[in-house]
Amino acid sequence: MSILFLGTSSGCGKTTVCAMMCRYLHNRGFDVAPFKASNLSLNSVATSDGCEIGMAQAFQALASGIEPDADMNPVLFKPSGDRRMQLMVNGKPCMEVNETAHADHGMLVRTVRDAYSRLESKHDVILCEGSGSPAEINLFATDIANTGLMKSIGVPAVLVCDIDRGGAFAAIYGTWRLIPNELKPKMKGFIINRFRGDIRLLGDSLQSMEELTGMKCLGILRYERLKFPDEDSLIISRGYLSGDDANEAFLLNLDTMISHAEEDGFDFDSLMKYIGLN
């Protein structure tokens, strides 16, 4: 049982939405774990057995009430400048990737698949997060975290979009349109994130988007002035956090976000259905 949260861009909030869903299911007694096949990130965390994974998955593990585990993020690229990156595989340094040295695609695909199966045998529900946008047509062939993951493990997907930047309809429509046709049936729904303003102005545009794409609108999440660990952006110092312990403060914020989503009529039921939970 799983779902993949894709985003129309990086920084659109898929990490937080995925964490919110981890928390939502954990609070309802499900055994849930996060998964991100491949991460390009500067923020990482050490697991208790000495492996390194992306910060976001550690945060989602916290939301799921479990310990971070190397299988949650089997491939991690850490940019070190001048088009050089350190590649971490299964939580350990593997090689330096640069203009001439590339990672073997077959090896990465196998690593991801193996890690996913291990994680699946340990937990009931796996909530996957995509990487960047799935519509990077120049990267289709080498993708392992978005359309690549949909192909290799057959996971259904929902698309998260940040409406605060504007152009949300274009982003949802354009991203959907560029997804290879054979995967379009797996695109189940979309989520509008960071909405502020007058909801009446949206009119029947959401319905038009549903008609245009065949994806269901799962809900509109409001612009939260809450602080969550940000993955890639330097917008670190905004948002509300309170208490003494940072982790507890993050969890409290997730709970607030869930109750806001419920208030705003977020369609958790459909999302549960797509995950395979009834």
Add this chain to the structure above:
Amino acid sequence: MDCMRKKVNEEIKRGWIGSNCECPYHPAHFTHQDCSWCYCPFFPCNDRTFGCEVETKHGPVWDCTDCLFIHRTDVCKFIYEEIDRLGIEDANDTRFKDIFESAKKKYWKKGKALMVVGATSDAGKTVTVTALCRILHDRGYLVAPFKAQNMSLNSKVTLFGEEIALAQDLQAKAAGLKNPDSHMNPILLKPKGDCVSQVIICGKPFKDYDAETYYSEFVDEVGIGIVKEQMEFLKDRYDFVIMEGAGSPAEINIYDKDIANMRAAEIADADVILVINAEFGGSFGYAVGTIKLIPESDRKRIKGIVMNNVRGDPKCFGAGISTLEEITGVPVIGIIPHADVNLPKEDSESLRSSEQGSGPLIGVIKFPHIANFTDLDPLLLENVRIRYIEKPEDFLGVAAIILPGTKNTISDLNWMKEKGIANSVLKFKGRGPILGICGGYQMMGKTLDDSEGLENGEKKVYEGLGLLDNTTRFPSYDKCIRRDQGKLNIGDLGEFTGYELHMGISEVNEKPLFTIEKMFGDPEQEGSVREDEKLYGTYMHGLFDKPSFRRHFVSVMKNDFTENCPAKDYDASVEENIQKLADIFEKNLDMKTIMALLGVNE
């Protein structure tokens, strides 16, 4: 009137002088203006293409404030040629009327507009218009920026006491114009909260509207008319009007009511280029979606796509570009690399520091390879403000400095020295706490020994900041990855949790900051501290998660740092950055296509 005729007579005798940089008022209108006819020989021409009639106490008067025609070099020279040819010697000669007519016929043409729209509000429309204004100005054209409707809290007051958006003021300056005016931003919306905005029309407050009534009442009844009128005004006076859209042009919920984007393009009969911010990825999706959601009749206007803010190799788009062109039918006419320019920013969203509030200010060095900056998030639990530091001026007012983690210690250390930031950090020593985390900690030491070339490629030993008596070596490609917990060796000796992720090993000759407690075996010492000098260094990420160290660090911050901060002339720096921006765009934009869209075939 007589006095004026006398001046014109002097000008006739004196002959052509070109741009008069000696004049204390120079340039009164625009850079490179021709000053030969400071007093216009055509006055009053009574031609509304250039001037207008205004009512005064003494009756109607011809007003030339907005006229640029008389300051074009070709026009000025032509007038002298005609004076010579016709043998005119006096300002009262009626044949000036004929000269005016032929000058207008020969040198005046209705301007052409080009519009820049963006896939998102942070696409880079403002900088693109700024760059185009400067490029075209440098090529000798008279250019005006234009944004039909701008929603912004940042406005400027024009010479005539009108209010316009900061962005149009900046763009007008890029176009070399001395007096940005409200024609360039006829509708300004200033949000007041709760979806209500104050609407400013042509620089003057008009009325408050909520979003719904603005769209249902204002747009068709008032808005459209204003845009038409102001567009005509600018086209009469400038060669080119470079228009900026607002937000995305593909908001299907308000498409028919949107006068800032495609409707403005229609009114101005402008071709359109679409700018996309590539920084956050998803560029192809945004491009395809934006173009496809715009109705056919308007879509035809879109003549080019510009990928903006591209980090890394432009070749990375690879075959994606041709696929995109095929799907949309629109060529990609520019791939603009990320430009490191500092220009006044319009919306608060792009302000990445958090300086609201009243707490002490922490300066965080924004290394080019900054990493694990989530370490700082818990500082928000205290009443502090955070500012990212990229240049020595940014140190003004800080009460503490943090050197955060980096993915490339050596290269960021060099960057810090080159920028003069290293120097400012050293000057700050003793005034408030300086904390280095991981890579930042390594930099605080005396020496960084990369003689294997593993950290930065080059086999070399580097000099650190010398704040701590430590030496770091990078002997192998190994990485220390582990989680720790234990006690603080200072302050309330409270507990901490954290984790280490680093290449390199440090030989420490300082009092350790933390005692790491082990499940098995003896405790270990970690980090460095000099309490009297307020210096702290550690490999420990997540060190602010628990309150003990966080509170201690915040309590040590007291006095802020106001001296020794070089202040730069702001206008000069803006000018410098506009030029830098324009150069980057000119190099990476298909200017031939742009000129062709403006009706100039080179």
